[in-house]
Amino acid sequence: MANLTDEKLVEVKSINKWFGDLQALDDVSLDVQSGKVMVIIGPSGSGKSTLLRCINYLETPTNGQVWFNGERLTSDQRELNRHRAEIGMVFQSFNLYAHLTILENITLALKVVKKIKQKDAESIAIEQLKKVGIADKADKLPSQISGGQQQRAAIARALAMRPKLMLFDEPTSALDPEMIKEVLDVMMMLAKEGITMIIVTHEMGFARAAADEVIFMDNGRIVEKNTPDGLFNQPTSDRTKLFLSQILHK
Incomplete structure (x- = not known):
């Protein structure tokens, strides 16, 4: 049992x-x-x-x-x-690092926590950004995209960790x-x-x-x-x- x-x-x-x-x-x-x-x-x-x-x-x-x-x-x-x-968590505020691009926001935890190499981390990040429909915003800073896009980036960041x-x-x-x-x-x-x-x-x-x-x-x-x-x-x-x-x- x-x-x-x-x-x-x-x-x-x-x-x-x-x-x-x-x-x-x-x-x-x-x-x-x-x-x-x-x-x-x-x-x-x-x-x-x-x-x-x-x-x-x-x-x-x-x-x-x-x-x-x-x-x-x-x-x-x-x-x-x-x-x-x-465990991925998405908050009311987007909690993105303002000085990092959307791509860098997502790859950071992959590299630091999961020890994934830069190229592989970027590949995973792009895959998740495509999933949430903002792959074209990868090189933007959070301040350069809308609130809805920022929250989708935050979701992509959480999903990238395969929670x-x-x-x-x-x-x-x-x-x-x-x-x-x-x-x-x-x-x-x-x-x-x-x-x-x-x-x-x-x-x-x-x-x-x-x-x-x-x-x-x-x-x-x-x-x-x-x-x-x-x-x-x-x-x-x-x-x-x-x-x-x-x-x-x-």
């Missing part, structure tokens, strides 16, 4: 997170099967981004456990670095409305390719279309989780119903 963790890429077991007197996460548990897409929704301050950051130990849970790829994460830096090499898991923390929230679709289209493509993703977003249409499971959080807790159809069309919690009525009928 297979070990339970063999079937799941991510397991979060009863984690709590305190910032001083503020409890950001309250006994949160979830698991994500390999190849699945989980979307996390909820009001601002509900703990969504903190949960995402705890999954790759950018924030250390106050207590509880996080398992990735069958191994429990700890604060051991060497072990964390090994796991993080297999087992992709984390997205509200990746379109800093974008102008006309640029949101180009980023969501790339993420939809990744979902169809079977890349395991956990996504925090306010884009409900994307959540409906891309997710295998949707989680609604409020006050640091998971209030409800279901399929997109179940959560959006037949929510069981009054809190979920109120949130969706406010979001979907603006």
Whole structure:
């Protein structure tokens, strides 16, 4: 019989997170099967981004456990670095190095972390830039391209590391409305390719279309989780119903 963790890429077991007197996460548990897409929704301050950051130990849970790829994460830096090499994260802000070209932004981690030679790193980078539709921007600086293109470059940078898991923390929230679709289209493509993703977003249409499971959080807790159809069309919690009525009928 297979070990339970063999079937799941991510397991979060009863984690709590305190910032001083503020409890950001309250006994949160979830698991994500390999190849699945989980979307996390909820009001601002509900703990969504903190949960995402705890999954790759950018924030250390106050207590509880996080398992990735069958191994429990700890604060051991060497072990964390090994796991993080297999976890791509895309933030609200693009976090690109302003003084490096888009190509150099992508090849940097390949050379430093994975010890890949310059020529091979550039080949991988171009492949990923083609995938996200901006290969023609390889020699541009971040300031020379649009916000949507910068976020696609950030996605390409994460994909270049060949991660087992992709984390997205509200990746379109800093974008102008006309640029949101180009980023969501790339993420939809990744979902169809079977890349395991956990996504925090306010884009409900994307959540409906891309997710295998949707989680609604409020006050640091998971209030409800279901399929997109179940959560959006037949929510069981009054809190979920109120949130969706406010979001979907603006």
